[in-house]
Amino acid sequence: MTKGILATLIVLAFLLVLVPVQVEAGPYMGGYLKENANITDRVLVTVNYAGTQADQIPYYTHLMGVSSIAGGSGLSPSGWTYQNVVGLMRNNHVYWQPQGWYENSQEYPGPIWDVGRGYYLFYYERMDIAYGKVIYTLYVYQDSTAYNNDEPTYIYLWSHPTSDSNFLVGRQWHSGNWYKHFQFGVESEQAFTTTNWQELNAHACYYDGADWRYTEGRVCHGDTALITWTYQGWAVGGSTYDGVNKTYSFDDWVCWNYSGTTIPDDSQLWSGSGIVSDTVFKPYHAGILKGAVSFAGRGAPPNDRWIEPFEVKLFEPGNLDNVLWEGTATTNNTGVFNITDLTPGTYDIGIKNWTCLSELETGVDLSGEAMVDFGTTREGDANDDDYINILDSSALSSAFGSSEGDPNWNPHCDFNRDGHINILDASILASNYGQHGDLR
DSSP, X not given: OOHHHHHHHHHHHHHHHHSOEEOOXXXXXXXXXXXXXXEESEEEEEEEOTTOOGGGSOTXXXXXEEEEEEEEETTEEEEEEEEEEEEEOTTSEEEEEEEEEETTEEEEEOOOEEEEETTOSEEEEEEEEETTEXXXXXXXXXXXXXXXXXXXXXXXXXXXXXXXXEXXXXXXXXXXXXXEOXXXXXXXXXXXXXXXXXXXXXXXXXXXXXXXXXOOEEEEEGGGOOOOOOTTOEEOOOOBOTTEEEEEEXXXXXXXXXXXXXXOTTOEEEOOOEEOOOSOOHHHHOSEEEEEEEOTTSOXXXXXXXXOEEEEEEXXXXXXXXXXXXXXXXXXXXXXXXXXXXXSSEEEEEEEOSSBOOEEEEEEEOSSEEEEEEEEOOBOOTTSSSBOSHHHHHHHHHHTTOBTTSTTOOGGGOTTOSXXXXXXXHHHHHHHTTOBOTTO
């Protein structure tokens, strides 16, 4: 090989690193959150098509409300882009499809669901990354009644394995380009100009560990919609959707419309930043677990003796060795506890407190809000080892006849929480003697 040819190949290889290679995608007009790059484990955008005449959409195409997010480890992109797609068809049906792209290739299209109609009020696209999975969730609010009551008409959930540990938001400078890691916008397989269509993106935001947050919003054309890179400079983008402008924008909202005039690249959508304010709660804080337990020998609720702390664990279904989440929750005086901000998914859920055996409920769907009745606690586990046996009987015997404040008082044997250890506690222990917890 001559030196000249070698030098040419080196230059070409160098250019491959610097020049973004985009996915062949339909025309696109989008926005992004302009800030320094940051990491998150969840993002959310809503879609509304109420201002579009679906019957004016050309045959064999659709109008898509798309949210896209780069995956990575820390601030280093992996080359993966994850997308939530809500598309409006000519027949006014709306479909939903989760997608995963690597470099310039769609590695997996998720299943396609028919999720509603174009006149439905809001479609909430949420993506989470947790437990080695990307979790796609769609919350559908059909009308203002469902919205004002925070009762999603439908909830859809799908997940796919990933080796990424987090998402990226904001933007990073790399090899002469700004990469805009979290985007939201409108796309179709081909541009159509038959109607002054519009598509609303609202509440474009990410979770910062405490709150759902938005920052300054800016425009990105298809040819500047670079989301991620690898050593070869791969990106996700496409051609610009000419003729698309915004009808209005404020805070974390933008309404795209076809007007024949193209909004300039990097135009400001909104200047502010802050914590998202919304009427509904569930799309932001699902999964929500409402757990209920009952207690024998403690009187009828409401009763302060029904207030108890519990350890709560979420397991991979069918695998008690894989704890995906654990924490504590305290019941109120009716025996109900509430945990929010759990990652949507399906879990086996176990609970235990300091004097009762563990209980397990399997296959609990936490894509939205789940009410789980764990039944009546099995009290008598004085040494908290999840068995009720001779060791617990011995502890009860040593404390028998005592009241709170006595030298031999043992609160772990006061199974009915009345401040006395007597025949009532002995009876409770005897009724569960020889049993063990579900988590054993």
